[in-house]
Amino acid sequence: MTYSIQTRRTIRRYTARDVDAALLNRLLTDASRTQTMGNLQLYSVVVTRSVEGKAALAPAHFNQPMVTQAPVVLTICADFRRTSVWARCRQAEPGYDNLLSFLNAATDALLFTQTFSTLAEEAGLGLCFLGTTIYMPQPIIDALKLPQLVFPVATLTVGWPAEEPPLSDRLPVESFVHDESYHDPTPGDIDRFYAAKEALPENIEFVRLNKKQTLAQIFTDIRYTKKDNELMSRGLLETLRKQGFMK
């Protein structure tokens, strides 16, 4: 085992050194060895290096500083557009304007994204994965001029690490692995699975500062609220429709 997964961490601060275009191209080419549906490679990657381009993307990512400070921002998209154009150029009628096809392409895009991440980290680059990509997809679609059947599903900020943050905690493997069928966690299981996370000094401090009773309330009441999720779900569905994926 040579890939250093045990020591990987998200990197949010980068040195001034640029990411060489030839290196980036090689990593993207290598990542394309990832298997995809029917070997159709239902993804595309928009590379943002310009100051204006990053500034246009930043608001969609809640102006997190990585977006404007990283030398490179990659927006990885579920893409049935290129395949559909190919079909139309070849007397074939594409039928990919539906939810299943969106999920097929999103799957291809996310698997590709993670292979790229592994290879980039192995090459010494530091990455931050921005889950915000699907919170407000429309401004990203506008900024990158994404046509119908192209939908952003992941964003990576990429650069050379200027920090080495501590490793973050993980749940024990028995919390997410199930033998033969799903075993619903009992309250006792929950206590066991979450004990280490809840006992972390930074989490205890976070709960205190926010005047909450439990760590779980930080997630449900502050970070990922029902109200925000439902509002953004409606926006997501509307944007999926606009991009042609909900026929």
Place this chain on the structure above:
Amino acid sequence: MTYSIQTRRTIRRYTARDVDAALLNRLLTDASRTQTMGNLQLYSVVVTRSVEGKAALAPAHFNQPMVTQAPVVLTICADFRRTSVWARCRQAEPGYDNLLSFLNAATDALLFTQTFSTLAEEAGLGLCFLGTTIYMPQPIIDALKLPQLVFPVATLTVGWPAEEPPLSDRLPVESFVHDESYHDPTPGDIDRFYAAKEALPENIEFVRLNKKQTLAQIFTDIRYTKKDNELMSRGLLETLRKQGFMK
């Protein structure tokens, strides 16, 4: 660069040798270093080793022989159930029964899946990713007893390789990488991007055998038809509703 991505191939035939439980556990543990939303690890993995378990899953995967012949089948699920149970045990009210939350969890699950795949292949295992998982999710949900807020998004058959198939083709990197904004492919671009794929002897033979005019028609008329996609999209939406993700 030590991970052998350039030579990775999908493996569909396996030797009789079992996959050691300790090895599998280590790979799943290591893969859980993958970043996730709020570090919540919104996924779970059901491990199927039993003959009956594999037989129950096979029909949902069109009875592809890997499912019953591989020593291990992993079904990776988007999972907001464990997190929601945790919240309820901690006086917190979860709000994750919506489309955005499904996509958040599916993203976590797919990134985890690909890290696992990389690590497993590096350990010498052979894998086949089954995209069929989201075609007919209901029988998988039934077979694995998945509760609400758990949804299968990926399946891997895992074993020791008993074949070394040729490397499959890939589109050139310029077909899927865009500088600063999306550049819609022209008919000339399409010719360039797909020339090598269309010229492969096996693809020419496949078109001839199926009495089609073009390779693209193999995809639109036989492998992934509009009619099937729309039928399965309706099923997918219905199952998302049943699993509690479309409030």
